[in-house]
Amino acid sequence: MMATLLSRRCYKSITLSFHNYQQHLPAIIGARSSSYSSSSAAATPHYQEAVYNNNKDDDQSPPQLFPYESYNPTNPDPNYPSLGPTTKLNLFQSINSALHTSLSTDPTAILFGEDVAFGGVFRTSQNLREEFGSQRVFNTPLSENGIAGMAIGYASVGGTAIGEIQFADYIFPAIDQIVNEMAKFRYRSGNQWSCGGVTLRAPCGAVGHGGCYHSQSPEAYLCHTPGLVVVMPRGPRCAKGLLLSSIRCKDPVIFLEPKILYRSAVEEVPDADYEIPLGKAEIMQKGTDVTIVGWGAQLRRLQLACDLASKEGISCELIDLRTLLPWDSETIIHSVKKTGKLIVSHEAPITCGFGAEVAATLQQECFFHLEAPIQRVAGYDTPFPLVSEKYYLPDETKNLAAIRKVMELAK
Numbered sequence: 001m002m003a004t005l006l007s008r009r010c011y012k013s014i015t016l017s018f019h020n021y022q023q024h025l026p027a028i029i030g031a032r033s034s035s036y037s038s039s040s041a042a043a044t045p046h047y048q049e050a051v052y053n054n055n056k057d058d059d060q061s062p063p064q065l066f067p068y069e070s071y072n073p074t075n076p077d078p079n080y081p082s083l084g085p086t087t088k089l090n091l092f093q094s095i096n097s098a099l100h101t102s103l104s105t106d107p108t109a110i111l112f113g114e115d116v117a118f119g120g121v122f123r124t125s126q127n128l129r130e131e132f133g134s135q136r137v138f139n140t141p142l143s144e145n146g147i148a149g150m151a152i153g154y155a156s157v158g159g160t161a162i163g164e165i166q167f168a169d170y171i172f173p174a175i176d177q178i179v180n181e182m183a184k185f186r187y188r189s190g191n192q193w194s195c196g197g198v199t200l201r202a203p204c205g206a207v208g209h210g211g212c213y214h215s216q217s218p219e220a221y222l223c224h225t226p227g228l229v230v231v232m233p234r235g236p237r238c239a240k241g242l243l244l245s246s247i248r249c250k251d252p253v254i255f256l257e258p259k260i261l262y263r264s265a266v267e268e269v270p271d272a273d274y275e276i277p278l279g280k281a282e283i284m285q286k287g288t289d290v291t292i293v294g295w296g297a298q299l300r301r302l303q304l305a306c307d308l309a310s311k312e313g314i315s316c317e318l319i320d321l322r323t324l325l326p327w328d329s330e331t332i333i334h335s336v337k338k339t340g341k342l343i344v345s346h347e348a349p350i351t352c353g354f355g356a357e358v359a360a361t362l363q364q365e366c367f368f369h370l371e372a373p374i375q376r377v378a379g380y381d382t383p384f385p386l387v388s389e390k391y392y393l394p395d396e397t398k399n400l401a402a403i404r405k406v407m408e409l410a411k
Contacts, residue, residue: 004112004361005180005275008342011343014283015402019337026081027375029249031035034151036304040250042116045164046305048402056213056217059203061257062094063219065237066067067254081289082273082274083270083271084270084272085156085269085270085271085272086106086268086269086270086271087271088266088267088268088269089236089266089267089268089269090236090261090262090264090265090266091143091233091235091236091257091258091261091262091264091265091293091407092122092123092262092263093228093236093237093269094236094237094239094269095201095239095240095243095257096123096124096127096128096249096265097123097125097228097240098239098240098270098271099111099124099125099128099243100128100131101112101146101273102116102160102162102243102244102247102248103128103132103137104358105166105273105339106247108136108158108159108160108162108247109136109138109159109160109162109247110135110137110154110159110160110162111125111128111132111136111138111162111164112137112138112139112140112147112150112162112163112164112341113139113147113163113164113165113166114138114139114140114141114142114147114164114166114313115139115140115166115289115339116129116139116140116164117129117134117137117138117139118139120143120164121166122203122259122260124139124164124201124257124262124405125137125164133252143173144170144171144172144174144175145164145173145174145176145177146171147163147164147165147174147200148165148174148177148178148181148182148200149181149338150163150179151163151182151198151200152177152182152185152195153183154195154197155194155195155196155198155252156185156193156194158346159195159197160199161197162199162201162247163198163199163200163204164200164201164202165200165201165202166202166203167202167203167213167214168202168203168204168205168216168217168254168256168379169204169214169215169216169218170215170220171202171218171254172218172221173210173223174200175221178200178222178225178228178252178254179225180237180316181195182195182220182227182228182252183225183226183228183252184197184227185227185252186227186251186350187226187227192246194250195252196249196250196251196252197250197254198245198250198252198253198254199243199247199252199255200253200254200257201243201251201255201257202254202256202257203256203257203258203259203262204216204217204218204219204232204256204257204258204259204296204349205217205256205258205259205260205296206260206295206297206347206384207260207391208260208387208391209387210384211384211386212384212385212386215348215384215389216348217256217296217347217348217379217386218256218348219232219295219324219346220348220352220353221346221356222254222325222356222403223324223325223327223354224345225356226322227252227338228244228251228252228253228254228325229249229251229252229253229254229278229279229323230253230254230256230321230323230324230325231243231254231256231260231278231298231322231323231324232255232256232257232258232295232296232321232324233251233257233322234258234260234261234265234296234297234299234300234320234322235265235267235299236265236267236269237268237269237270237298238259238265238269238276238282238322239257240270240274241257241274241276242276242278242322242323243255243276244273244274244275244276244374245275245276245277245278246278248275249278249329256296256405257376258296258297258347260297265300276322278322278323279323279324279326279327279328280322280323280326280328281319281320281321281323281327281331281332282319282320282322283317283318283331284299284303284317284318284319284320285303285306285316285317285318285333286316287306287315287316287317287318287339288317288319288339289314289315289316289339289341289342289407290309290314290315290316290317290322290339290341290343290403290406290407291316291317291319291335291336291341291342292305292306292316292318292319292342292343292344292345292399293319293321293323293342293343293344293355293358294318294319294320294321294330294344294345295320295321295322295346296346296347297347298345298346298347298394299318299320299384301345301393301394301395301396301399302318302345302377302396302397302399304396305396305397305399305400305403308400308405309403312404314403314404314407316334316340316403317339318333320334321358324354324391327357327358329358329361329362329365330361330362333361333362333366337366337369338409339371339405340370340371340372341370341371341407341410342358342359342366342370342374342375343374343375343377343402343403343404344358344359344364344376344377344378345376345377345378345392345394345399345402345405346373346378346379346394347394348378348379349378349380349381349382350376350378350379350380350381351381353376353378353379355376355378356376359374359376362374371406371409371410372406372407372409372410373406373409375402375405375406377398377399377402378394378411379392379393379394380392
């Protein structure tokens with residue numbers, strides 16, 4: 001009985017999605033030739049092509065969490081040139097700004113998902129339907145599989161599909177479409193077809209009260225899939241640039257948004273249309289004693305741990321991966337060859353977490369430079385616990401203990 005109901009629900013979802021897809025076809029075909037044919041022909045190879053070739057409402061926000069000097073126009077970083085005027089935004093407002101920019105500059109772009117039309121449960125699509133219309137910003141049925149399937153079909157004919165999975169915990173019903181279709185679309189056709197115009201956004205991670213169904217970090221599952229790009233920003237400034245790069249990337253992207261930062265992370269965000277390169281890590285803080293690697297909301301805890309360590313005379317080099325697939329191993333290797341020590345930290349459970357991939361690669365590439373065993377500081381191998389969340393999370397205290405441990409072992 002349950003299987004029959006689920007099948008009917010899935011069928012209804014796909015039928016409704018296909019109806020919307022048909023409605024948008026004329027706009028795609030018309031805009032595609034005028035806006036994207038010439039740029040696509042001259043485009044450089046992207047990640048998924050390389051895989052194929054190798055195988056032949058609330059405006060008030062708490063104080064700023066992160067001291068990101070690299071975005072300060074008076075102290076520009078090579079990756080973030082001065083971009084003119086800025087506006088103080090939290091994360092959900094920054095995401096909204098990126099979506100607005102994408103819909104404004106790309107006539108084939110559409111935005112869809114559960115409750116997206118009225119602004120979304122986290123308000124990331126607020127006011128977009130009113131400005132761009134119900135044909136470009138619209139709700140879908142409660143079917144993640146249908147959302148992913150529609151995104152693939154729409155992108156396969158040249159459109160830009162921005163789908164929202166309401167919580168990353170519910171991306172698993174769409175895993176067949178993501179892993180077996182989206183990620184392999186170009187590869188299995190010998191580079192004749194592409195659905196690279198897909199970006200799936202999904203709020204992820206702990207939020208303080210989400211429990212086991214609204215707190216998970218599924219990045220390791222997704223990073224095991226060749227053909228995808230997986231991105232997770234740490235704050236509003238990098239979120240806007242990374243999301244714009246993701247939407248314009250010619251490979252399918254899973255864009256994970258740490259939902260605890262939606263209102264708590266506040267920064268001056270450039271008003272301009274700007275992109276941050278995918279696949280490139282950022283050194284947030286230079287140091288000489290130990291390399292510390294993280295991504296997403298974990299960077300806040302790691303920054304606090306680095307600040308505590310500095311009071312003990314320990315110089316930490318803090319690196320944000322930003323893109324998890326493909327990840328920037330070169331930057332991490334260079335850092336570890338300098339410091340001789342590595343700590344990798346993430347919210348997801350430790351067993352088979354993405355930190356294991358980082359640790360294995362660095363063990364292989366930097367073995368003779370290591371002065372202490374690589375440390376992983378991560379969540380426990382349990383379902384995400386509601387009442388015990390503060391004990392589960394790899395906070396600054398646990399990371400400080402790991403810093404002290406590698407320093408002691410290196411003596």
